[in-house]
Amino acid sequence: MVNAALRGYAAVVLLAVIAVTLPLSAEAGTGTMELAAVGEDGPVTVFYPTAAADRPVQKHVALMLAPNAAPERGNGRLVVISHGSGGSPWVHSELARSLVAAGFTVAVPRHHRDNFRDPSRPGPESWKLRPGEVSRAIDAVAAHPVLGPLVSTQRVGVYGMSAGGHAALTLAGGRWSPAGFRRHCEAHIAQDFPACVGLLLQLRGSALDGLKTQVALGAINVLFRDDTPQVHLDARVQAVVAAVPFAADFDAASLAVPRVPLGLVLADQDRWLAPRWHGGAILAACQPRCELLAQLPTAGHGAMLSPPPPAALLSAAEVHLLSDPPGFDRAVLPAVDARITAFFRTHLLP
Secondary structure, eight states, rough: OOOHHHHHHHHHHHHHHHHHHOOTTTTTEEEEEEOOOTSOOOOOOOOOESSOOOEEEOOOEEEEEEEOOOBOOOOSSSEEOOOOBBBBGGGGGGHHHHHTTTTTTEEEEEEEESSSSSSSOOSSHHHHHHHHHHHOOOOOOOOOTTTTGGGOSEEEEEETHHHHHHHHHHTTTOBBBBHHHHHHHHHTTSSHHHHHHHSSSSOSSTTTTTHHHHHHHHHHHOOOOOOOBBBBOOOOEEOOOOOOOTTTOOOOOGSSSSSSSSEEEEEETTEEEEEEETTTHHHHHHHHEEEEEEEETTOOOOGGGGGGGGGSOOOOOHHHHHHHTTTTOGGHHHHHHHHOOOHHHHHHOO
8 A cells, every 4th residue: 555655646746737727827826815813713814826926925934925915716616724733824835835726725724722823722622613613714715705706615625634634534524522532542542642642741661651641541531521422514515635633532433434525644654643543543444435645654743744844833742743754755745735636626626
């Protein structure tokens, strides 16, 4: 499977060149604007086709974009990106640029208290909120006086990475519960410690590891008792891609036949979300009714952050869990973006 994925990269690039007919001129850029926050929802960053040229823009990474340029109609379809815990729109800008070049409008909601400005509430409480935030981001684009007339929201795509992948799997028809998270961690915390505990504690191979594990299990047992199935249906969502998703708390049977076309991106060297319990488990449950878009044998959890966040903005734990393993070549990422883009073209366009 891995060798097939590697051999497919060249074919993916060729496919993208053949299949993606740009709606704008070669000089066209990627416009961006921010839709204001409403209530407890954060703002929504939108990337869109524009005739304006890109220029250098400094966020927390250097980008080429056309801020606040006049939008133009592309292919009339919307894709929503759900960022990972503590994430931002800018670390998904290369994928957004690929989608915009194919004519898509792309919306990235800032998830409540689980983003780069406020990372105070990650985990199951955020996962409950995220699918609704995706739906309201669709509403916000549809209601915008300029963007709304340029897109149809009857066939929307969703891409999610890490915690965003959890939201994506929920929108694909997945069913999960906080108690499912607890049961997974009670059974597998030694093998999947970073997924269960996040950045709070790290096992270091010392005599304290046993105490750390017991403290973590005690907190998890108290906090995550709710066995109520968590689901979210938005009929407008018609295609989903989940990249390195948190998935161990899902009832795998609920994704054996996904509600919509489902693509997966896996990273075999993921130190944060061990693939056997997360993306790999979902792939095993849903094949052949889902599609493996890429399996990156030397990639870690942060591979699909493109461009990656500067190490200076990360904690030591984040650097360890997100940094690329030795031997991973980011030159493969444009081909992965091209394949994700082609997946959405196949399933969202007439």
